[in-house]
Amino acid sequence: MKIGREDFEALIKGERTIAPYIEMDPVAGSYSVFGVKTASNxxxxxxxxxxxxxxxxxxxxxxxxxxxxxxxxxxxxxxxxxxxxxxxxxxxxxxxxxxxxxxxxxxxxxxxxxxxxxxxxxxxxxxxxxxxxxxxxxxxxxxxxxxxxxxxxxxxxxxxxxxxxxxxxxxxxxxxxxxxxxxxxxxSWKWKAEAIVKGESAITEYIEHKPLRGTIKLIDDPVVIMPRFIFSSMMNSLKKTMGEMPAGGVNYRAYMDMGRETVEHYKKMGISKPGLLSDMAFAFYSQMGWFNIIRMEWDEAKKEKTITLEHTVEAEAFGTTGKNVCFCTAGLLAGIVEGSFGIKVQGREIKCRSKGDEHCVFTITNKPG
Ligand SMILES: [Zn+2]
Ligand SMILES: [Zn+2]
CATH class of the missing domain: 3.30.1380.20 (Trafficking protein particle complex subunit 3)
Structure with missing residues (x-):
């Protein structure tokens, strides 16, 4: 079927409908309009x-x-x-x-x-x-x-x-x-990231995964998928070389730097409000599977932020151990707050799922001096 300009002009003006351009072949099971296969709704x-x-x-x-x-x-x-x-x-x-x-x-x-x-x-x-x-x-x-x-x-x-x-x-x-x-x-990156924080988009909308080429990007930033057991594996190998307490400290320190660098990256992308920076980091890490935020509270008198999380990556990786295990998460949260608000803080895990508590609870307090 030959279709030309006059057909479309007649359609736009409403002088004609698509009816004469429909070809239906019930035996072949095909239905086409303008020679393009289509189907009803x-x-x-x-x-x-x-x-x-x-x-x-x-x-x-x-x-x-x-x-x-x-x-x-x-x-x-x-x-x-x-x-x-x-x-x-x-x-x-x-x-x-x-x-x-x-x-x-x-x-x-x-x-x-x-x-x-x-x-x-x-x-x-x-x-x-x-x-x-x-x-x-x-x-x-x-x-x-x-x-x-x-x-x-x-x-x-x-x-x-x-x-x-x-x-x-x-x-x-x-x-x-x-x-x-x-x-x-x-x-822009900024616009997409803000939509994620506002709950208008999920990060999945911006994941560009090319499995056959071995690349994954999250809003244009390269990312990787890691198995969760990397946390127990790393902690155990650090423990073997330096002992349990120092190993916890090293992890806390390393993830604190990572939290700060995450915020620095957002700043480079044009985000500047401290509250938005920290909300963005919490939203991204949460949507990336690190934890789920149950609640965040601020105690003005004590100048202390309390963050309650469920299924933190470490508590899930370690299972029940009878002890607090979330050193990386504590460091990450502290680093995010430090980077966002430009202050020095101390992050501590006061309850842990691995110890038998219902949730992992962290406090973030200003570091004296
Ligand atoms: Zn509607
Ligand atoms: Zn924990």
Missing amino acids: PNYLVKAIYEMYEANLDRKLAVQAVRKLFHSVGMGAGGLNNLLKKSGMDLKPAEFLMLVFKLQHQQGWGAPFELVEAGEHRIVLRTKHTFESEILKDWKMPVCGIHRGWIEGVLIAVTGKNWFCIETKCHANGDDACEFVADQRES
């Missing part, structure tokens, strides 16, 4: 995608992961854009976006959007509801990650710039419409 697949992410993330972050996944679907529109350009049609990004969703909607997928605002750096779209907002209505929150990612992907593909789309209203949240606001903005 399978609700169970949409639900399965959301639920796969929900299993490891909370719902808010699962929506974000779906958003990320659908970038690639949106990026696929680059081919259509090139075809239109070749046939002499030069649509503005917002016009192209509307065409993509018109074509998708007529195939049972995308929402029938109304263009609310079409600026160079901001595009606003509205629709009564999307298919995912119907399928996930019982989540009772903004759920349209598919459309958000899709819009972003289309805009990235046609402008070559980075776009970020949020949903300001959602049918699944009880609103009268789903409304999408796409902004063109740089996607």
Whole structure:
């Protein structure tokens, strides 16, 4: 089937629909539009995608992961854009976006959007509801990650710039419409890291793992996966050479430096507020599997910070030993606080899971002198 400029122009004007361009071969099991194989909207697949992410993330972050996944679907529109350009049609990004969703909607997928605002750096779209907002209505929150990612992907593909789309209203949240606001903005390290601290992204969104090339990056920084038993292994070999107490001290010292260097790195990336620096370090180490933060308390009279953690990397590696084992974690926490606030502190573990306590509890106090 030959498709030209006049076909697309008629589609945009609404003089024609995609019906004459649909080819369906039930025996071969194929369904195509403009010669491209497609399918109708399978609700169970949409639900399965959301639920796969929900299993490891909370719902808010699962929506974000779906958003990320659908970038690639949106990026696929680059081919259509090139075809239109070749046939002499030069649509503005917002016009192209509307065409993509018109074509998708007529195939049972995308929402029938109304263009609310079409600026160079901001595009606003509205629709009564999307298919995912119907399928996930019982989540009772903004759920349209598919459309958000899709819009972003289309805009990235046609402008070559980075776009970020949020949903300001959602049918699944009880609103009268789903409304999408796409902004063109740089996607810097700082911006991504702040989204992680605010709980709007999980680090998994920014892990670039190339297992066959032996590389892993977390927001452009190279990282490695280590087995947890490295902590008991290292501690045991240090113990053999220098004895238990000094070994604990060496670990505390080394991880304190690491905590400080972590904060220094964030400073180089443009983060400067002390509270944000420490929150960022705690959020990153926690999401990297070092511990889970149960609570943090500040005692103004004693000038003492108390941090309660569960499943610290060492307590998990050592198991029950009858003693405190989290020297590395104590050093790390102290180093983070020192680096963030520019003060000298002492970190101590006062309760430990390995000793039989419920959680590992650390105090951070100012170092006198
Ligand atoms: Zn929605
Ligand atoms: Zn512990």
